[in-house]
Amino acid sequence: MPRRVNAGSIVTIATTVLATTASLTAAVAPAAANPAPAATLLPAATASAGGSASAAATACDAAAAGFTPVLQLDLPERASYLNETPPYSLDRTAEIGSNFDRVGYCLELNGPDGPQWVWTAMEPFSNDARRIGLPTRPGELVRQRVGDLEVRSNVPSVTSGTGQTGYLEMWPNQYQESASTQVANASPNTFDVDDNPTSPLGYGSFQVSQVGPTRPSNLAAKQVFSINTFTESDNSLLSLGIGTNLGGQPDWTFANNANRYSQRKLTAYVRTALVALTESPQDRQLIPRDTSGGSTVPVAGRVTDSRVKRVQLRVTSNGKTETFTSSSSTFRFTPRIKAGLQEYTFELRASGPGIDRVVARRDGVVSGDVYVVQGQSNAEAAKYSGAANAEESPYLRSYGTSTSNGTISGADRVWHYATGDVTNQSGSVGQWAIRMGRRIVDTYKVPVALFNGAHGGQPINFFQRNDANPDDLTTNYGRLRERLETAGVISQVRGVLWYQGESDNDNASVHVTGFTSLLQDWRSDFGSGIPGGSRYYVYQVRTSPCGNTTAMNLREAQRDLGDTAGVTVLSTNGLSGHDGCHYAYLGGYRDMGDHTFAVLARDLYGGPSAGVAPPNPASVTASGSELTIQLRSTDPLTVDAGSAADFRVEGAAVTVSSVTYQPGGKLVLTLSGPPAGVTGLTYQGHNSAGPWITNATGTGLLAFTLPVTS
Structure with a gap:
């Protein structure tokens, strides 16, 4: 469980690899090869593999119009779900497979403050319906920003609306309050919207937050809802809440408050997909630029609902939009983006009789x-x-x-x-x-x-x-x-x-x-x-x-x-x-x-070359009571007073008294006596601050050991 350790408390994560994310670049899961029959929703009464035939009505039914409930769980006061599937009263994930383009959640609580509920929907963070419920097994980790977040709630501290940015923290692990700094205005000293999953399993986090769309941001980050402590093994009460906890850790960690609610119901929803994508960028993806000064960004897939008659891709940057359209059951668009300080938004829309829907949106794509x-x-x-x-x-x-x-x-x-x-x-x-x-x-x-x-x-x-x-x-x-x-x-x-x-x-x-x-x-x-x-x-x-x-x-x-x-x-x-x-x-x-x-x-990048290369010696020669270091570059150098102390003469009991730079890339070292028997010269530099020999950019002379010739 989360526990105090010096500067951080620990709460933790899992051991197999999560291969699916919100990435549209990932191949469609096998279930999409046989898409569900054309329909806005799956039939509500279809029998499920792990639960009852249909979900119980929720306070979010109106907000969830167009979505299908696929998981429903009456949260207990205490749970120890690590490496177990929670006892969902509804489980239709096998029917859904990967055939969805949006995920939603409804959390309902009833306690001393009366009935509370929150609805939130977002772009999918996984293409596998089995991964949208409580994460209870090693490797089931989601930690990412999501776009196009919709939130509705009767809790005043939750900001209702659409088009928001969200942040997800979902894992079966313990975690620390130290922040990744991915979320503006999050704290590294409290458990909040930006915490750090660690290796030990056995506490659990299932959190959705509202965050600012940019970094930095003047918007305060805050919780939409939190369900914690569901993989703990010590019979602890679950820690949960809607909105930000004002009386303890902001994300309800350590709240252990499940017994104050007479109702604790979580329902997960999906929106049935109209198309299956096989190629597309992720949010915030950087695509390497090519020799033409930009990148080709393929967006491809196939129509999975027979009502869809047209697929349209809109690529927008700096107020300008380029549109690509296909009326085929399979499509592949290849827009170009420029390598510059401009972000691109990719919005894919499917339309037909009675249908006109944005089926995928990716923001912040750059080259x-x-x-x-x-x-x-x-x-x-x-x-x-x-x-x-x-x-x-x-x-x-x-x-x-x-x-x-x-x-x-x-x-x-x-x-x-x-x-x-x-x-x-x-x-x-x-x-x-x-x-x-x-x-x-x-x-x-x-x-x-x-x-x-x-x-x-x-x-x-x-x-x-x-x-x-x-x-x-x-x-x-x-x-x-x-x-x-x-x-x-x-x-x-x-x-x-x-x-x-x-x-x-x-x-x-x-x-x-x-x-x-x-x-x-x-x-x-x-x-x-x-x-x-x-x-x-x-x-x-x-x-x-x-x-x-x-x-x-x-x-x-x-x-x-x-x-x-x-x-x-x-x-x-x-x-x-x-x-x-x-x-x-x-x-x-x-x-x-x-x-x-x-x-x-x-x-x-074709930048300047003068004064850039680290000063690097080619040879050292002796003459009289001097040693001359011939450098590989003729760039002028700055020699700080006291730099002579960093040189060591080998083979003779003499020291370097002074160092001067001469044009033509030469360092002339004056010795304390004749260099008879001198065999080598070493320059180490030194630790910490002190005098240096540097070029125009401030880069110091490389350390070296070289033989001395007459």
Whole structure:
């Protein structure tokens, strides 16, 4: 059950993979191959497999006109439904199968405040009628925004109306009050409309909320209804309510109040489908742009009701609408959308004698670019000091969750807004990644999808692919790969950004062997649809990070990867917001995002090249009492006073007294004495703040160890 643990309470989730979501991209379930006979509703008296012949009348009957009741349950005071099907008095899910295009719920309570009821209907979050009831088995997880929410209620605190945005939290698990930040104005300190499912099973959440349509939003998020505690095993009273709980946890968690109601009835409804879709975007989906500067977005399916004589698709953006029409029983439209800062709405309408209905609507579809972030904790880039939430944008997206739990990860198969300050939750991408993405959005006016698969504190073998099963959700590689695959972007990854190595403890050979294998798998799996393939970027880690022994062997090996592996090496020197392990936002992750943006802009967007490449030495020569470092670039550098202390001379008892930059890409080091016997020169940089040698973008000189020649 939810229980207090330090900063968070826990309430939790499941163990098999939820493969169906609100996605219209998913194939229609087998039941749709034999659609029900043409009818507005299934016959009300048809016998059901698990309950009585028909549903009892509800207070929502008028609001539910056009819908078919398929599940009905008199909620008990106490329940322990984990791994069991609740004892529905009506269960017609086998008849419905996947033949529905809208889902509705009616919750009726009668207690000290008199009869209370709420009706809500929404786009389907699953194409399987068996998944619209209480989630009681592992993997039955829904955590997503839904559009076109309708709400009606006699409870004053519930906002009645249509065209609203909703948020669903449905699982058999325990959960924490920590927020994913997907919902504006939700709290990370209370159980409310945005909580975090965790691994243990055995509490249960079945909640529908009203939220603002945008992030940020000035609308307060609030509950429509909540039913909790139905998979708890300790005989606890159910916790439930309509609207927001003003006397405890806002979503009724811990309320244990079922015994105050004499009536507790839940009825689930569906609206029978008129068409079966086989191709279509999801809400908020980013579709990779092609070389023509946009994307083709197929919408296809077949008519399942003989009364439908015409199917029409309307694609709207910035007040302009393009219309596609078909009178065939099967249809496939292929509209084009532009890669720019504009969202598209897809609305599919079916019509015929006595019928004129919107059968599918998808909002916020964009065309843009895809990037992958991978590695350990500095790739996760959680909020350590300072927030990155100001970098969020409606044009920054992500898909699924980077959590290490394969069941939770596998159940999250919808598009989210990208968020930078939290980790291992829906849409979390890390602080420097969201800064980098925002710079691309603002500068080049193209939406960006970020997929973060990082996991803190792990050596390089943790990230390897299971070649026998590349989509193995028990592996880090499999969880990331499967997200990219189901999002439809795996062959369109423009760049992979890798920050890892601290946990390899300066074992250069193990790191290079592991990275070489990983890079080979990436090149096999990612970016085959991109002209020239994906680009790969490797961050050189900082010195002695997080108590690990990362001296110079591994860092020099990472620098060499730029020559031996065909990757671009990025520097983390020059970032003064380093705490010896991680980074503050200001002076740390924010600046890292800016440096990365500059390199991506140069490589992929035609941006400027001057002052962008990390300063990288080519050779070191000795002459008199000086050493001269010849850099690979002639970009001017800034040398802070005191930078000499970061150099170490090998083979002679001399030190570096001063450093100056000379035109032509030279760093001249004055020694404390003649360089007789000098064999090598090492530059490590240092932890935390201090003097740096940086280029025009503030990127620091790469750490290196090189031989010295006369």
